[in-house]
Amino acid sequence: MSTPEAQASTGIVQHTVGREVVVEVKDLQKYFGRNHVLKGVDLQVHRGEVIVLIGPSGSGKSTFLRCLNFLEDPTTGEIEIGGVHVVCGSHGGHFKKDVHQIRMKCGMVFQEFNLFPHRDATENVTEGPILVKREKKEAAIQKAHALLTKVGLADRMDFFPSQLSGGQKQRVAIARAMAMDPVLMLFDEPTSALDPELIGEVLKVMRDLAAQGMTMIVVSHEMAFSRDVADRVVYMDDGYFVEEGPPSEVFFHPKDDRTKRFLRHILPEKEPEHAKELGIVAVGQELPDPDAAPLQGAAGVALNEDNLADTAIPRIPLSDGPSGELPLPPGNEEL
Amino acid sequence: MNRRAWVASLGSFAAGLALTLTVLAPVALASGSASPSASPSAVGATAPKGTPIVLGTIPDPKGGNVNWTGDQVRINFDPNGADVGANGKPLANGGLDLAKTKLFINGTEQKLTSPPSVVYVAVGNPTLQYIWNTAYGKGAYDLKVVMVTQAGKTTEYAWKFGSQGSAGGGSLINVQVMKDWFWYIAAGAIITVELTVISIVLASIFALFGALGRLSKKMTFTQAWDRYRSREYMVRMVFGRIPYWIATFYTSLFRGTPLLLQIYVIYFGAPEVIRALGLPDTYNPSPFVAGVAALSLNYGAYLTEVFRAGIQAVPKGQNEAAWAIGLSGWQTQRRIVLPQAFKIVIPAIGNDFIALIKDTSLVSVITVEELLKRASLAGASSMNFFSTLLVAAAFYWALTIFFSFWQAKLENRMARDKARERERR
Numbered sequence: 095m096s097t098p099e100a101q102a103s104t105g106i107v108q109h110t111v112g113r114e115v116v117v118e119v120k121d122l123q124k125y126f127g128r129n130h131v132l133k134g135v136d137l138q139v140h141r142g143e144v145i146v147l148i149g150p151s152g153s154g155k156s157t158f159l160r161c162l163n164f165l166e167d168p169t170t171g172e173i174e175i176g177g178v179h180v181v182c183g184s185h186g187g188h189f190k191k192d193v194h195q196i197r198m199k200c201g202m203v204f205q206e207f208n209l210f211p212h213r214d215a216t217e218n219v220t221e222g223p224i225l226v227k228r229e230k231k232e233a234a235i236q237k238a239h240a241l242l243t244k245v246g247l248a249d250r251m252d253f254f255p256s257q258l259s260g261g262q263k264q265r266v267a268i269a270r271a272m273a274m275d276p277v278l279m280l281f282d283e284p285t286s287a288l289d290p291e292l293i294g295e296v297l298k299v300m301r302d303l304a305a306q307g308m309t310m311i312v313v314s315h316e317m318a319f320s321r322d323v324a325d326r327v328v329y330m331d332d333g334y335f336v337e338e339g340p341p342s343e344v345f346f347h348p349k350d351d352r353t354k355r356f357l358r359h360i361l362p363e364k365e366p367e368h369a370k371e372l373g374i375v376a377v378g379q380e381l382p383d384p385d386a387a388p389l390q391g392a393a394g395v396a397l398n399e400d401n402l403a404d405t406a407i408p409r410i411p412l413s414d415g416p417s418g419e420l421p422l423p424p425g426n427e428e429l
Numbered sequence: 430m431n432r433r434a435w436v437a438s439l440g441s442f443a444a445g446l447a448l449t450l451t452v453l454a455p456v457a458l459a460s461g462s463a464s465p466s467a468s469p470s471a472v473g474a475t476a477p478k479g480t481p482i483v484l485g486t487i488p489d490p491k492g493g494n495v496n497w498t499g500d501q502v503r504i505n506f507d508p509n510g511a512d513v514g515a516n517g518k519p520l521a522n523g524g525l526d527l528a529k530t531k532l533f534i535n536g537t538e539q540k541l542t543s544p545p546s547v548v549y550v551a552v553g554n555p556t557l558q559y560i561w562n563t564a565y566g567k568g569a570y571d572l573k574v575v576m577v578t579q580a581g582k583t584t585e586y587a588w589k590f591g592s593q594g595s596a597g598g599g600s601l602i603n604v605q606v607m608k609d610w611f612w613y614i615a616a617g618a619i620i621t622v623e624l625t626v627i628s629i630v631l632a633s634i635f636a637l638f639g640a641l642g643r644l645s646k647k648m649t650f651t652q653a654w655d656r657y658r659s660r661e662y663m664v665r666m667v668f669g670r671i672p673y674w675i676a677t678f679y680t681s682l683f684r685g686t687p688l689l690l691q692i693y694v695i696y697f698g699a700p701e702v703i704r705a706l707g708l709p710d711t712y713n714p715s716p717f718v719a720g721v722a723a724l725s726l727n728y729g730a731y732l733t734e735v736f737r738a739g740i741q742a743v744p745k746g747q748n749e750a751a752w753a754i755g756l757s758g759w760q761t762q763r764r765i766v767l768p769q770a771f772k773i774v775i776p777a778i779g780n781d782f783i784a785l786i787k788d789t790s791l792v793s794v795i796t797v798e799e800l801l802k803r804a805s806l807a808g809a810s811s812m813n814f815f816s817t818l819l820v821a822a823a824f825y826w827a828l829t830i831f832f833s834f835w836q837a838k839l840e841n842r843m844a845r846d847k848a849r850e851r852e853r854r
Binding site: 125127128163165169183184185186194197198200201202204206208209210211212221222225226227267270271273274 | 652655656657659661662665744746747749750751752753754755756757760764765768769772
């Protein structure tokens with residue numbers, strides 16, 4: 095995997111050229127009633143790629159992820175994962191079978207873990223292989239033990255979810271998803287429900303997975319993780335993919351105003367050290383230390399309080415409104 | 430007399446249903462033959478068809494320490510085919526010719542204040558009844574009944590009885606009566622438990638499918654049309670909605686009508702349906718089967734709503750996690766949702782189980798000899814309803830306490846992973 099620096103220098107993801115395409119999404123749209131949540135997104139993911147989806151709450155990140163394995167039923171569009179092609183919206187033909195195939199090829203990790211509380215850690219992991227892949231019980235248990243050991247839970251194999259910490263639960267959930275030998279792993283804010291001191295152990299497992307070449311799509315605002323592990327960061331807003339590129343591009347040289355504004359909110363909160371290093375402070379807070387290295391905008395202009403004001407986006411202090419909420423761009427108030 | 434009014438009211442009710450009853454009588458008696466005064470000395474089952482079989486009498490041929498009012502004799506009998514006329518139509522009075530049927534006490538024909546009658550103390554269970562004014566007191570009696578059928582066949586049945594006299598002067602709670610009838614009533618408790626356990630198991634099965642049916646509705650037709658705009662999808666949705674409609678109809682019907690009525694409809698209605706379908710009478714449900722059917726269908730309707738709430742109480746994320754690892758809808762329900770839902774609904778099922786123990790008493794009206802039926806039969810025989818019914822009440826209470834205890838045990842067992850958690854700490 096190329097380093098973020100290398101990607102930054104070329105501006106495109108060179109190393110994926112010629113690799114097998116694992117995920118192909120075309121013009122995916124999703125309505126909840128009359129609420130248009132996904133407004134036509136396209137995505138191509140190659141084998142071994144790690145995609146990180148960022149964006150404000152309500153931008154459709156989770157919905158997009160859940161559409162990929164049909165936990166939400168996309169309204170229109172096409173999805174192809176691991177060679178299984180589904181045209182969304184029609185429910186005839188092989189739709190059910192194809193959805194089942196896709197679900198077997200996708201592992202999913204949820205924000206709230208969703209472990210089966212009446213099964214211990216091992217049983218949680220063996221449930222899929224035994225029931226869906228018809229594996230022998232002994233073989234499935236062996237595999238589960240290997241996976242649980244890999245995620246660092248060798249001494250917790252017969253514990254019930256209620257006996258595990260959040261980080262341990264999430265690691266069991268990752269092992270459970272991996273037990274199905276997926277070609278693609280989906281992570282829906284895997285660390286958002288965790289206490290800060292437990293986030294690291296989960297991220298470490300995810301880093302290991304990425305290092306082993308697992309194809310992953312991650313919804314997460316863990317900037318350090320994204321910076322180190324992601325091949326591509328996609329900024330999503332209002333149902334569109336607004337901006338995508340290597341993390342160095344999207345995080346440090348965002349082109350779109352909405353991305354810039356979002357990062358100004360998210361970076362100081364999530365990664366105070368990193369933000370300070372970049373000279374980013376939360377809106378409404380004091381200006382950065384003038385000695386600190388200024389964040390370079392897309393046009394080579396240092397991103398700071400002054401020139402961000404030029405983007406004509408209303409400034410709202412972080413303390414206002416629900417956390418993570420953004421002031422809406424003009425013309426989008428009705429959403 | 431209070432007792433007469435009781436008998437008469439039941440009798441008049443039964444008369445309204447006599448047409449059905451007479452057809453049912455053999456079935457009813459087949460299972461309900463162990464009446465309190467049944468005796469091995471009764472005319473055996475070898476009696477030729479058309480000759481009534483005496484099943485039991487009041488006063489009791491066993492004699493013993495039993496009180497007798499001395500002003501009436503009742504004979505519970507199996508018409509044994511005598512109540513069906515040559516043209517296959519049912520005959521009145523259980524097929525007896527009352528003008529020729531006679532009762533002898535100590536060799537003398539008993540003079541009556543009103544003609545003998547045949548009543549159905551319990552429906553489908555004919556009882557020949559002799560009532561007069563002057564009461565016989567304490568003493569030994571030779572009793573004999575000569576039953577003559579309308580077809581002219583004669584059956585004689587004679588027994589001896591030693592009477593302690595009327596119970597009128599006895600104590601309110603007659604310990605001797607309680608002792609005498611204890612085991613007879615206890616046997617009814619076994620029937621009560623059988624009824625309850627079989628019914629709750631069947632009810633749970635009905636409720637499971639009912640709940641899945643009730644929950645099969647994912648969205649309204651309007652929502653589906655808004656979302657898919659596909660005629661083909663709508664047509665499939667109509668078929669997919671059928672389980673929901675069936676389940677909704679089922680719960681609405683069985684929760685919306687009285688249980689007692691359901692018991693009557695199933696017991697008396699089923700034979701009519703079977704006859705209308707041209708099937709032989711052997712398909713008629715026995716009182717026990719009809720009782721179990723009514724109780725399980727009724728409680729199934731209530732448990733449907735309990736199960737539905739239990740399934741809905743399982744977080745949606747559990748479904749999603751199961752789907753995400755590729756489990757089918759049914760696998761998800763069976764392996765993930767239902768075990769968790771079951772744990773949630775155990776207290777509610779336990780509640781209904783205890784309510785069901787008591788509601789089984791309602792099937793006494795279709796001659797199932799469970800606790801209440803046996804207690805009231807014993808009460809009629811001993812002329813001491815208060816004592817025998819108290820015995821039944823004690824049994825009901827003991828049963829509910831016993832099952833509440835096991836319910837608590839089961840709840841603890843289902844929470845075993847939590848218990849393990851405590852152990853580890």
